[in-house]
Amino acid sequence: MKEDYKIERVKERINYIEDVLASVAAGDIDARINSEVEDDLSGIEAAIDLLIDDLTDELKQRKKMQKEVEEKLAKIQEQQKTIFQQQSDLLELSSPVSKVWDNVLILPVIGTLDSQRTQIMMENLLEKIVETGCTISILDITGVPTVDTQVANHLLKTVTAARLLGTECIISGISPAIAQTIVHLGIDLSSINTKATLQDAMIYAMKQNQLSENVKLHSLFADSDENEE
Amino acid sequence: MNIDLHEKRIPIIKIGNFLIVSIQVDMHDKLAIQLQSQILEEIEKTGAKGVLIDISVLEMVDSFIGRMLSGMATMASIMDASVVIVGMQPAVAITLVELGLEMPGVDTALNMEKGMEMLEKRLKDDDYKLY
Numbered sequence: 001m002k003e004d005y006k007i008e009r010v011k012e013r014i015n016y017i018e019d020v021l022a023s024v025a026a027g028d029i030d031a032r033i034n035s036e037v038e039d040d041l042s043g044i045e046a047a048i049d050l051l052i053d054d055l056t057d058e059l060k061q062r063k064k065m066q067k068e069v070e071e072k073l074a075k076i077q078e079q080q081k082t083i084f085q086q087q088s089d090l091l092e093l094s095s096p097v098s099k100v101w102d103n104v105l106i107l108p109v110i111g112t113l114d115s116q117r118t119q120i121m122m123e124n125l126l127e128k129i130v131e132t133g134c135t136i137s138i139l140d141i142t143g144v145p146t147v148d149t150q151v152a153n154h155l156l157k158t159v160t161a162a163r164l165l166g167t168e169c170i171i172s173g174i175s176p177a178i179a180q181t182i183v184h185l186g187i188d189l190s191s192i193n194t195k196a197t198l199q200d201a202m203i204y205a206m207k208q209n210q211l212s213e214n215v216k217l218h219s220l221f222a223d224s225d226e227n228e229e
Numbered sequence: 230m231n232i233d234l235h236e237k238r239i240p241i242i243k244i245g246n247f248l249i250v251s252i253q254v255d256m257h258d259k260l261a262i263q264l265q266s267q268i269l270e271e272i273e274k275t276g277a278k279g280v281l282i283d284i285s286v287l288e289m290v291d292s293f294i295g296r297m298l299s300g301m302a303t304m305a306s307i308m309d310a311s312v313v314i315v316g317m318q319p320a321v322a323i324t325l326v327e328l329g330l331e332m333p334g335v336d337t338a339l340n341m342e343k344g345m346e347m348l349e350k351r352l353k354d355d356d357y358k359l360y
Contacts, residue, residue, distance in 0.1 A: 126319030133339055161322040166315065166337035166344070212346075 006039050013041060017048065029056040095121040097128040097137075103212075104205045105134045106198075110143030118154035125169075126161055135167045135212075136205045140198045142173030152187045159192050168193065168208070172201035239264050241271050247348060248272065248310075249341075251283040256290075261297045268301060272310045279348035280305055283341055285316030295330040302335040311336060311351060315344035 007013075016033065023031040032052060035045040095117070097107045107125050129137060139158065141147075147155075155171065162169035172195040174182075182189060195201040239260070242249045248271055250264070268280060282298070284290070290298075302312040315338045325332065338344035 122323065123319065126322060130319055130339070133343075135339060135343065157323075157326045160331045161319070161326045164322040164325055164332060164337055165317050165319065166313075166339045 007041050008037055008039060010041070013037075013045075017045065020052075021048070024052055024055070029059060091117060091120055095124050097124050099128075099132055099134060101202070101206065101209070103134050103136055103209050104202070105129065105132065105137040106140060107137065108140045108143065108198075112146070113144055113151045113154070115150060115154060118151065118158070122154070122158045122161060125158060126165060129162060129165055129167050136208055137162055137167060137169045138198065138201045138205060139169060139171045140173045140201070141171060141178070142175070142198065144175075144178070147178045147181055149185050149187065152182055152185065152189075156187075156189070156192065170195055170201045170204060172196070172198050238267070241268060243271070243275050243277060246277055246352060247279040247281055247345070248275065248277045249281050249283070253286055256287065256294050258293055261294055265297055265301050265304075269304060269308065272305060272308050277310055278352055280310055280312045281341060281344045281348065282312065282314050283316050284314060284321070285318065285340070287321060288318060290321045290324060292328050292330060295325050295328065295332065299330070299332040299335050302332075306334075311348065313338050313344040313347055315339070315341050 013035070020031050020033050029052070032049050033045045034049070035042050095107065095109070097105055100106045105125070105128060107121065109121065113121075125137060125139075128134075139155065141155070144151075159169040159171065170193045171189075174194055174196070193204075195204055239250060239252055239254070242251075248268065250268060252264075254260070256264075271277070272280065282301075284298075287294075298314060302314075305312045313336045314332075317337060336347065338347050
Protein backbone atom coordinates (compact mmCIF):
# COMPACT_ATOMS: atom_id res chain seq x y z
CA MET A 1 0.00 0.00 0.00
CA LYS A 2 2.40 2.58 1.18
CA GLU A 3 4.87 3.74 -1.41
CA ASP A 4 8.30 4.59 -0.30
CA TYR A 5 9.56 8.06 -1.21
CA LYS A 6 13.24 8.50 -1.65
CA ILE A 7 13.73 11.79 0.11
CA GLU A 8 16.57 12.88 2.28
CA ARG A 9 16.32 15.35 5.10
CA VAL A 10 12.65 16.09 4.41
CA LYS A 11 11.99 18.44 7.28
CA GLU A 12 15.08 20.55 6.73
CA ARG A 13 14.48 20.92 2.97
CA ILE A 14 10.81 21.83 3.36
CA ASN A 15 11.82 24.46 5.89
CA TYR A 16 14.38 25.79 3.44
CA ILE A 17 11.75 25.99 0.64
CA GLU A 18 9.50 27.93 2.99
CA ASP A 19 12.34 30.31 3.84
CA VAL A 20 13.12 30.92 0.18
CA LEU A 21 9.46 31.55 -0.68
CA ALA A 22 9.17 33.90 2.26
CA SER A 23 12.20 35.92 1.19
CA VAL A 24 10.90 36.09 -2.39
CA ALA A 25 7.59 37.34 -1.09
CA ALA A 26 9.48 39.91 0.95
CA GLY A 27 11.08 41.23 -2.23
CA ASP A 28 14.40 39.40 -2.48
CA ILE A 29 14.02 38.23 -6.06
CA ASP A 30 17.49 36.66 -6.22
CA ALA A 31 16.67 33.98 -3.65
CA ARG A 32 16.67 30.43 -5.14
CA ILE A 33 16.47 26.94 -3.67
CA ASN A 34 19.28 25.48 -5.86
CA SER A 35 19.04 22.01 -4.36
CA GLU A 36 22.08 19.78 -4.98
CA VAL A 37 20.37 16.58 -3.99
CA GLU A 38 18.76 14.39 -6.68
CA ASP A 39 15.61 12.74 -5.46
CA ASP A 40 11.82 12.93 -5.58
CA LEU A 41 11.55 16.37 -4.00
CA SER A 42 14.18 17.97 -6.27
CA GLY A 43 11.65 18.12 -9.15
CA ILE A 44 9.35 20.32 -7.09
CA GLU A 45 12.29 22.40 -5.98
CA ALA A 46 13.37 22.97 -9.58
CA ALA A 47 9.80 23.88 -10.53
CA ILE A 48 9.62 26.43 -7.73
CA ASP A 49 12.92 27.91 -8.88
CA LEU A 50 11.54 28.22 -12.41
CA LEU A 51 8.41 29.90 -11.13
CA ILE A 52 10.51 32.35 -9.17
CA ASP A 53 12.55 33.05 -12.33
CA ASP A 54 9.40 33.79 -14.31
CA LEU A 55 8.07 36.03 -11.60
CA THR A 56 11.35 37.91 -11.44
CA ASP A 57 11.35 38.50 -15.18
CA GLU A 58 7.79 39.72 -15.06
CA LEU A 59 8.59 42.08 -12.21
CA LYS A 60 11.63 43.46 -13.95
CA GLN A 61 9.67 44.06 -17.14
CA ARG A 62 6.89 45.78 -15.27
CA LYS A 63 9.35 48.05 -13.52
CA LYS A 64 10.96 48.93 -16.83
CA MET A 65 7.61 49.72 -18.38
CA GLN A 66 6.58 51.79 -15.41
CA LYS A 67 9.76 53.78 -15.67
CA GLU A 68 9.18 54.36 -19.38
CA VAL A 69 5.63 55.50 -18.77
CA GLU A 70 6.78 57.84 -16.06
CA GLU A 71 9.43 59.31 -18.35
CA LYS A 72 6.89 59.80 -21.10
CA LEU A 73 4.48 61.41 -18.69
CA ALA A 74 7.14 63.80 -17.49
CA LYS A 75 7.95 64.66 -21.10
CA ILE A 76 4.29 65.29 -21.90
CA GLN A 77 3.92 67.45 -18.83
CA GLU A 78 6.95 69.43 -19.89
CA GLN A 79 5.48 69.90 -23.35
CA GLN A 80 2.16 70.93 -21.92
CA LYS A 81 3.89 73.51 -19.78
CA THR A 82 5.62 74.89 -22.87
CA ILE A 83 2.31 75.03 -24.70
CA PHE A 84 0.66 76.94 -21.86
CA GLN A 85 3.61 79.29 -21.66
CA GLN A 86 3.49 79.93 -25.38
CA GLN A 87 -0.25 80.40 -25.27
CA SER A 88 0.02 83.09 -22.63
CA ASP A 89 2.96 84.63 -24.49
CA LEU A 90 0.86 84.67 -27.63
CA LEU A 91 -1.99 86.33 -25.80
CA GLU A 92 0.39 88.94 -24.44
CA LEU A 93 2.02 89.51 -27.78
CA SER A 94 -1.12 89.40 -29.83
CA SER A 95 -2.53 92.65 -28.60
CA PRO A 96 0.15 95.33 -28.63
CA VAL A 97 -1.13 98.84 -28.17
CA SER A 98 1.23 101.48 -29.48
CA LYS A 99 1.15 105.22 -29.50
CA VAL A 100 1.86 106.35 -33.04
CA TRP A 101 1.19 110.04 -32.87
CA ASP A 102 0.21 112.70 -30.38
CA ASN A 103 -3.09 111.59 -28.97
CA VAL A 104 -3.36 108.52 -31.25
CA LEU A 105 -3.14 104.88 -30.21
CA ILE A 106 -3.13 101.94 -32.61
CA LEU A 107 -4.16 98.39 -31.80
CA PRO A 108 -3.46 96.14 -34.77
CA VAL A 109 -5.26 92.81 -34.53
CA ILE A 110 -3.86 89.81 -36.38
CA GLY A 111 -5.33 86.34 -36.49
CA THR A 112 -8.56 84.82 -35.33
CA LEU A 113 -10.31 86.48 -32.44
CA ASP A 114 -11.89 84.59 -29.59
CA SER A 115 -13.59 85.96 -26.54
CA GLN A 116 -10.59 85.49 -24.24
CA ARG A 117 -8.32 87.33 -26.62
CA THR A 118 -10.76 90.16 -27.20
CA GLN A 119 -11.20 90.50 -23.46
CA ILE A 120 -7.44 90.90 -22.95
CA MET A 121 -7.30 93.23 -25.95
CA MET A 122 -10.02 95.41 -24.47
CA GLU A 123 -8.34 95.57 -21.08
CA ASN A 124 -4.96 96.41 -22.64
CA LEU A 125 -6.43 99.13 -24.79
CA LEU A 126 -8.37 100.76 -21.96
CA GLU A 127 -5.38 100.63 -19.61
CA LYS A 128 -3.20 102.20 -22.27
CA ILE A 129 -5.78 104.90 -23.00
CA VAL A 130 -5.82 105.92 -19.35
CA GLU A 131 -2.05 105.64 -19.07
CA THR A 132 -1.22 107.77 -22.10
CA GLY A 133 -4.25 110.06 -22.08
CA CYS A 134 -4.75 109.59 -25.82
CA THR A 135 -8.23 110.48 -26.98
CA ILE A 136 -8.27 108.62 -30.29
CA SER A 137 -7.60 104.93 -30.70
CA ILE A 138 -7.64 102.93 -33.92
CA LEU A 139 -8.59 99.27 -33.90
CA ASP A 140 -7.11 97.85 -37.09
CA ILE A 141 -8.64 94.50 -38.03
CA THR A 142 -6.95 94.10 -41.42
CA GLY A 143 -5.33 90.89 -40.20
CA VAL A 144 -8.54 89.28 -39.01
CA PRO A 145 -9.82 86.68 -41.46
CA THR A 146 -13.36 86.19 -40.18
CA VAL A 147 -15.75 87.71 -37.74
CA ASP A 148 -18.70 86.04 -36.07
CA THR A 149 -21.47 87.46 -33.92
CA GLN A 150 -19.54 87.01 -30.72
CA VAL A 151 -16.41 88.71 -32.00
CA ALA A 152 -18.41 91.56 -33.53
CA ASN A 153 -20.14 91.95 -30.20
CA HIS A 154 -16.78 92.13 -28.44
CA LEU A 155 -15.53 94.75 -30.88
CA LEU A 156 -18.67 96.78 -30.21
CA LYS A 157 -18.09 96.44 -26.47
CA THR A 158 -14.50 97.61 -26.82
CA VAL A 159 -15.55 100.68 -28.77
CA THR A 160 -18.32 101.47 -26.30
CA ALA A 161 -16.01 101.05 -23.31
CA ALA A 162 -13.50 103.39 -24.94
CA ARG A 163 -16.30 105.88 -25.45
CA LEU A 164 -17.27 105.61 -21.80
CA LEU A 165 -13.71 106.59 -20.89
CA GLY A 166 -14.22 109.70 -22.98
CA THR A 167 -12.26 108.72 -26.05
CA GLU A 168 -13.03 107.86 -29.63
CA CYS A 169 -12.34 104.43 -31.07
CA ILE A 170 -12.18 103.91 -34.83
CA ILE A 171 -12.29 100.51 -36.50
CA SER A 172 -10.26 100.28 -39.68
CA GLY A 173 -9.44 97.64 -42.26
CA ILE A 174 -12.77 95.90 -42.54
CA SER A 175 -12.43 93.46 -45.42
CA PRO A 176 -15.25 92.81 -47.92
CA ALA A 177 -15.81 89.37 -46.42
CA ILE A 178 -16.16 90.79 -42.93
CA ALA A 179 -18.45 93.57 -44.14
CA GLN A 180 -20.67 90.96 -45.79
CA THR A 181 -20.73 88.78 -42.69
CA ILE A 182 -21.54 91.68 -40.42
CA VAL A 183 -24.47 92.77 -42.56
CA HIS A 184 -25.71 89.20 -42.96
CA LEU A 185 -25.54 88.68 -39.22
CA GLY A 186 -27.61 91.80 -38.77
CA ILE A 187 -25.10 93.57 -36.54
CA ASP A 188 -25.52 97.30 -36.40
CA LEU A 189 -22.18 99.07 -36.63
CA SER A 190 -23.68 102.41 -37.58
CA SER A 191 -22.85 103.90 -34.19
CA ILE A 192 -19.19 103.13 -34.75
CA ASN A 193 -16.77 105.11 -36.82
CA THR A 194 -15.34 102.77 -39.44
CA LYS A 195 -12.66 103.56 -41.98
CA ALA A 196 -11.54 101.54 -44.99
CA THR A 197 -7.83 101.42 -44.28
CA LEU A 198 -5.44 102.23 -41.50
CA GLN A 199 -4.28 105.18 -43.60
CA ASP A 200 -7.78 106.65 -43.71
CA ALA A 201 -8.12 106.15 -39.98
CA MET A 202 -4.80 107.89 -39.37
CA ILE A 203 -5.81 110.82 -41.57
CA TYR A 204 -9.10 111.09 -39.73
CA ALA A 205 -7.34 110.93 -36.36
CA MET A 206 -4.88 113.63 -37.33
CA LYS A 207 -7.69 115.85 -38.58
CA GLN A 208 -9.49 115.41 -35.28
CA ASN A 209 -6.24 116.25 -33.53
CA GLN A 210 -5.81 119.38 -35.58
CA LEU A 211 -9.37 120.42 -34.86
CA SER A 212 -8.92 120.22 -31.11
CA GLU A 213 -5.51 121.86 -31.42
CA ASN A 214 -7.03 124.72 -33.40
CA VAL A 215 -9.66 125.18 -30.78
CA LYS A 216 -7.02 125.31 -28.10
CA LEU A 217 -4.85 127.74 -30.05
CA HIS A 218 -7.88 129.79 -30.92
CA SER A 219 -8.95 130.11 -27.34
CA LEU A 220 -5.39 130.95 -26.32
CA PHE A 221 -5.18 133.74 -28.91
CA ALA A 222 -8.61 134.97 -28.01
CA ASP A 223 -7.54 135.23 -24.39
CA SER A 224 -4.36 137.11 -25.19
CA ASP A 225 -6.25 139.47 -27.49
CA GLU A 226 -8.66 140.25 -24.76
CA ASN A 227 -5.82 140.85 -22.35
CA GLU A 228 -4.12 143.25 -24.72
CA GLU A 229 -7.28 145.16 -25.17
CA MET B 230 -24.89 127.12 3.11
CA ASN B 231 -26.95 124.47 4.72
CA ILE B 232 -24.79 121.69 5.97
CA ASP B 233 -26.56 118.74 7.47
CA LEU B 234 -24.15 117.11 9.86
CA HIS B 235 -26.14 113.92 10.00
CA GLU B 236 -25.77 113.17 6.33
CA LYS B 237 -22.70 112.64 4.28
CA ARG B 238 -22.78 115.04 1.40
CA ILE B 239 -20.79 115.15 -1.74
CA PRO B 240 -19.49 118.67 -2.24
CA ILE B 241 -20.55 120.54 -5.35
CA ILE B 242 -18.16 123.28 -6.35
CA LYS B 243 -19.06 126.06 -8.72
CA ILE B 244 -16.30 127.39 -10.94
CA GLY B 245 -17.32 129.92 -13.58
CA ASN B 246 -20.14 128.48 -15.55
CA PHE B 247 -19.55 124.93 -14.39
CA LEU B 248 -20.32 122.79 -11.43
CA ILE B 249 -17.67 120.32 -10.36
CA VAL B 250 -18.70 117.22 -8.48
CA SER B 251 -15.95 114.93 -7.29
CA ILE B 252 -17.22 111.65 -5.95
CA GLN B 253 -14.67 110.51 -3.40
CA VAL B 254 -16.64 107.95 -1.46
CA ASP B 255 -18.28 104.68 -2.32
CA MET B 256 -21.67 105.38 -3.76
CA HIS B 257 -24.67 103.68 -2.29
CA ASP B 258 -28.15 104.01 -3.64
CA LYS B 259 -29.43 106.57 -1.17
CA LEU B 260 -26.40 108.78 -1.63
CA ALA B 261 -26.81 108.54 -5.39
CA ILE B 262 -30.43 109.68 -5.31
CA GLN B 263 -29.52 112.46 -2.93
CA LEU B 264 -26.66 113.56 -5.15
CA GLN B 265 -28.95 113.60 -8.16
CA SER B 266 -31.44 116.02 -6.62
CA GLN B 267 -28.63 118.01 -5.04
CA ILE B 268 -26.98 118.60 -8.40
CA LEU B 269 -30.25 119.50 -10.09
CA GLU B 270 -31.05 121.99 -7.32
CA GLU B 271 -27.61 123.48 -7.65
CA ILE B 272 -28.06 123.84 -11.41
CA GLU B 273 -31.27 125.74 -10.84
CA LYS B 274 -29.75 127.92 -8.17
CA THR B 275 -26.55 128.87 -9.98
CA GLY B 276 -27.66 128.67 -13.58
CA ALA B 277 -24.63 126.57 -14.43
CA LYS B 278 -24.21 125.53 -18.04
CA GLY B 279 -22.18 122.42 -17.42
CA VAL B 280 -21.61 119.77 -14.80
CA LEU B 281 -18.40 117.80 -14.47
CA ILE B 282 -18.70 114.61 -12.48
CA ASP B 283 -15.36 113.10 -11.53
CA ILE B 284 -15.62 109.39 -10.84
CA SER B 285 -11.92 108.59 -11.07
CA VAL B 286 -11.84 107.12 -7.58
CA LEU B 287 -14.95 105.01 -8.02
CA GLU B 288 -13.77 101.46 -8.45
CA MET B 289 -17.16 99.88 -8.65
CA VAL B 290 -20.28 101.04 -10.38
CA ASP B 291 -23.42 98.92 -10.33
CA SER B 292 -26.37 99.13 -12.66
CA PHE B 293 -28.23 101.48 -10.35
CA ILE B 294 -25.43 104.04 -10.20
CA GLY B 295 -24.92 103.69 -13.95
CA ARG B 296 -28.59 104.35 -14.58
CA MET B 297 -28.54 107.23 -12.13
CA LEU B 298 -25.61 108.84 -13.93
CA SER B 299 -27.19 108.56 -17.36
CA GLY B 300 -30.54 109.72 -16.00
CA MET B 301 -28.89 112.71 -14.45
CA ALA B 302 -27.34 113.65 -17.80
CA THR B 303 -30.76 113.62 -19.41
CA MET B 304 -32.35 115.63 -16.60
CA ALA B 305 -29.56 118.18 -16.65
CA SER B 306 -29.78 118.58 -20.40
CA ILE B 307 -33.49 119.35 -20.03
CA MET B 308 -32.39 122.06 -17.61
CA ASP B 309 -29.96 123.37 -20.25
CA ALA B 310 -26.79 122.09 -18.63
CA SER B 311 -24.59 119.42 -20.15
CA VAL B 312 -23.11 116.70 -18.01
CA VAL B 313 -19.66 115.30 -18.62
CA ILE B 314 -18.49 112.26 -16.72
CA VAL B 315 -14.74 112.31 -16.33
CA GLY B 316 -12.04 109.86 -15.33
CA MET B 317 -13.88 106.59 -15.55
CA GLN B 318 -11.69 103.61 -14.71
CA PRO B 319 -11.20 100.91 -17.37
CA ALA B 320 -12.67 98.27 -15.08
CA VAL B 321 -15.75 100.38 -14.53
CA ALA B 322 -16.16 100.94 -18.27
CA ILE B 323 -15.92 97.20 -18.89
CA THR B 324 -18.47 96.49 -16.16
CA LEU B 325 -20.92 99.02 -17.55
CA VAL B 326 -20.56 97.64 -21.06
CA GLU B 327 -21.04 94.09 -19.81
CA LEU B 328 -24.15 95.22 -17.96
CA GLY B 329 -25.45 96.64 -21.23
CA LEU B 330 -25.40 100.17 -19.84
CA GLU B 331 -23.79 101.95 -22.72
CA MET B 332 -24.99 105.36 -21.55
CA PRO B 333 -25.96 106.83 -24.88
CA GLY B 334 -26.16 110.59 -24.83
CA VAL B 335 -23.79 110.94 -21.91
CA ASP B 336 -20.56 112.73 -22.64
CA THR B 337 -17.38 111.40 -21.18
CA ALA B 338 -13.83 112.64 -20.94
CA LEU B 339 -10.55 111.09 -19.91
CA ASN B 340 -9.80 113.59 -17.18
CA MET B 341 -11.07 116.79 -15.63
CA GLU B 342 -8.93 118.97 -17.89
CA LYS B 343 -10.26 117.39 -21.08
CA GLY B 344 -13.80 117.51 -19.76
CA MET B 345 -13.46 121.20 -18.98
CA GLU B 346 -12.07 121.83 -22.48
CA MET B 347 -15.00 119.96 -23.96
CA LEU B 348 -17.56 121.99 -22.07
CA GLU B 349 -15.83 125.24 -22.87
CA LYS B 350 -15.80 124.37 -26.55
CA ARG B 351 -19.47 123.48 -26.45
CA LEU B 352 -20.33 126.73 -24.69
CA LYS B 353 -18.38 128.66 -27.28
CA ASP B 354 -20.16 126.83 -30.13
CA ASP B 355 -23.50 127.64 -28.56
CA ASP B 356 -22.49 131.29 -28.33
CA TYR B 357 -21.58 131.31 -32.01
CA LYS B 358 -24.94 129.87 -32.85
CA LEU B 359 -26.63 132.52 -30.78
CA TYR B 360 -24.95 135.53 -32.31
